[in-house]
Amino acid sequence: MSEEKKAKVDHDTPPFSRLFVICSKNHDEDDIRAAFGECGNLQDVWLVRDRATQEKKGICYIKFEKASAAHLAIEKLHGETIGSDSKPLKVLLADSKGQNRSVAGDTKPRSRIFILISKSTSSDEVREIFAEYGTIDHIQIITDKKTGDSKGCAYVKYEKPSSAFLALEECPSNHKAVIAEPRVPRDSRNSMGDAGNVGPMGGAMQMRGFDARDNIPAPRQMDDHRHHSYNPSYPMVEPPQPHETISKFSSDKF
Numbered sequence: 001m002s003e004e005k006k007a008k009v010d011h012d013t014p015p016f017s018r019l020f021v022i023c024s025k026n027h028d029e030d031d032i033r034a035a036f037g038e039c040g041n042l043q044d045v046w047l048v049r050d051r052a053t054q055e056k057k058g059i060c061y062i063k064f065e066k067a068s069a070a071h072l073a074i075e076k077l078h079g080e081t082i083g084s085d086s087k088p089l090k091v092l093l094a095d096s097k098g099q100n101r102s103v104a105g106d107t108k109p110r111s112r113i114f115i116l117i118s119k120s121t122s123s124d125e126v127r128e129i130f131a132e133y134g135t136i137d138h139i140q141i142i143t144d145k146k147t148g149d150s151k152g153c154a155y156v157k158y159e160k161p162s163s164a165f166l167a168l169e170e171c172p173s174n175h176k177a178v179i180a181e182p183r184v185p186r187d188s189r190n191s192m193g194d195a196g197n198v199g200p201m202g203g204a205m206q207m208r209g210f211d212a213r214d215n216i217p218a219p220r221q222m223d224d225h226r227h228h229s230y231n232p233s234y235p236m237v238e239p240p241q242p243h244e245t246i247s248k249f250s251s252d253k254f
Helices: 029-039 067-077 123-133 161-170 186-196 219-225
Strands: 018-022 042-049 056-064 090-093 112-116 136-143 150-158 178-180
Touching (some): 018 067, 029 056, 056 067, 067 090, 112 161, 123 136, 123 161, 150 161, 161 178
Antiparallel strands (some): 018 056, 112 150, 112 178
């Protein structure tokens, strides 16, 4: 062990940057670091062991410096094999501390961002700015229903979640980008209370500072959404949904 004390890692900052991995009991930390380190900077790797026997359980937690790297790891390594073991990996987003555990498989990819733009900005101009972060599926500029004029905001939908998070991390700060939650199925909106106020793309607009009636950030709160430097938490279009995980493997460390 190093003489220097290991710096304490905040496992929830930024959000969506920590993974839960089902691997083989034969995998060691070097195998994990070699494979996942290719996706981005690793802050922590923890192979879970049985407290009584110290035998590896075949699961681990991996904390990345950036959420885009964590999502890239999911895209590249889920279902793949690493090292000399033939067991395929299952790579999932890990829950945050204090978050209610969810049923594995219920998390939809977060591949949309919500941005502020000039009212004169066209879809082609938005594409020109944001295409450098990944392949764009589509762009929707929010317009007034009566006049058809732009409201000065838009959704950018990427093909991959890692591209959306990369855009969130690196796009110019004047766009005040936030991650848009996955679209809410129409048949479940009535059971979601305030989440029934949904934006043009179906994402619920519940975050403090957003006006659900107009689907744009309230001016009083706009300056709070700077994301370019990592804030303790990303501003979200609605409170984050529970992530995929296997609840019986929860631990106090993470």
